[in-house]
Amino acid sequence: MTVQNTDAALGEQQPLGDQQNATAAEKKPKNEHRWIWFVTGPTACGKTTIAKALAENLNLTYVEGDDPTYDFACTLTARCRLCTFPYPVLRRPYHPKANVEKMSRGEPLTDADRAGWLQALAEHETAKPPTSSSPHLVITCSALKRHYRDILRLGSEHAGDLRIRFIFLQAPEEVLTERAHNRKGHFAKENLVHSQFTILEMPHPTKPKEEGGEPDVLVVDVGKEKGVEEVVREVVGRVRGVMHMGRD
Numbered sequence: 001m002t003v004q005n006t007d008a009a010l011g012e013q014q015p016l017g018d019q020q021n022a023t024a025a026e027k028k029p030k031n032e033h034r035w036i037w038f039v040t041g042p043t044a045c046g047k048t049t050i051a052k053a054l055a056e057n058l059n060l061t062y063v064e065g066d067d068p069t070y071d072f073a074c075t076l077t078a079r080c081r082l083c084t085f086p087y088p089v090l091r092r093p094y095h096p097k098a099n100v101e102k103m104s105r106g107e108p109l110t111d112a113d114r115a116g117w118l119q120a121l122a123e124h125e126t127a128k129p130p131t132s133s134s135p136h137l138v139i140t141c142s143a144l145k146r147h148y149r150d151i152l153r154l155g156s157e158h159a160g161d162l163r164i165r166f167i168f169l170q171a172p173e174e175v176l177t178e179r180a181h182n183r184k185g186h187f188a189k190e191n192l193v194h195s196q197f198t199i200l201e202m203p204h205p206t207k208p209k210e211e212g213g214e215p216d217v218l219v220v221d222v223g224k225e226k227g228v229e230e231v232v233r234e235v236v237g238r239v240r241g242v243m244h245m246g247r248d
């Protein structure tokens, strides 16, 4: 399958969990879809750098999934079981302070540490950003395991107009160790990289679903020979293509 064909499949596929029978929401004109792009991969793979550039280039709303101070205007009427603030305006840390402190010490997070963070991100997928921003989101989130990505996919089951897709930034461990080492002023240091590669479950978009394939993931090489500009150009082009195909 060529890159273009893979991306065509990425744009056309039904939301996960709803692939057998198209619902009424599925039959809506495609230009009513909201898109959420998760930019994923281990620490220092370039999630923030690439997600910001993608949002800027395609005028999408950028959400830093690690940001403990992110404000979100939530349109849900029910009270979220994880939130301590009432709707409609929600102020909620994605990664709690304790997680950030743990990572700052170079200690890897556990599944339990990540559970509330992933759940919060999944629940807030259905919250629309303020009307002054684009309804389409680009969210950074490491999403290292298949199970974590499955939690993030759940949002589309609760809002039929959502199209959730992933961009996985792929580079060898030694390249990311070097990038983390050279990066200044970030709580995550190079001592976190190895543990993330240890638990990483690489997505395989071209494998059949019954063999564990994840066709909603776009894998982008961000290795040593690929500079930021080149990666941004590729990601913007492929995302634009998928969104356009999904809106015909």
Ligand SMILES: Nc1ncnc2c1ncn2[C@@H]1O[C@H](COP(=O)(O)OP(=O)(O)OP(=O)(O)O)[C@@H](O)[C@H]1O
Pocket (backbone or CB within 6 Å): 041, 042, 043, 044, 045, 046, 047, 048, 049, 050, 066, 140, 142, 179, 180, 182, 183, 184, 186, 188, 222, 226, 227, 228, 231
């Ligand atoms: N393609 C690239 N080539 C070279 N350097 C890059 C590339 N992409 C990002 N960088 C640099 O690598 C470092 C890590 O990037 P960034 O902070 O965006 O990663 P991240 O995945 O968001 O990290 P974290 O998960 O730890 O927050 C930064 O210094 C950034 O400038």
Ligand SMILES: O=C(O)[C@H](O)[C@@H](O)[C@H](O)[C@H](O)CO
Pocket (backbone or CB within 6 Å): 042, 043, 044, 066, 103, 108, 109, 114, 141, 142, 143, 144, 188, 192, 196
């Ligand atoms: O799943 C995790 O362990 C965390 O989300 C990390 O990937 C952090 O996001 C990153 O290391 C620093 O930003």
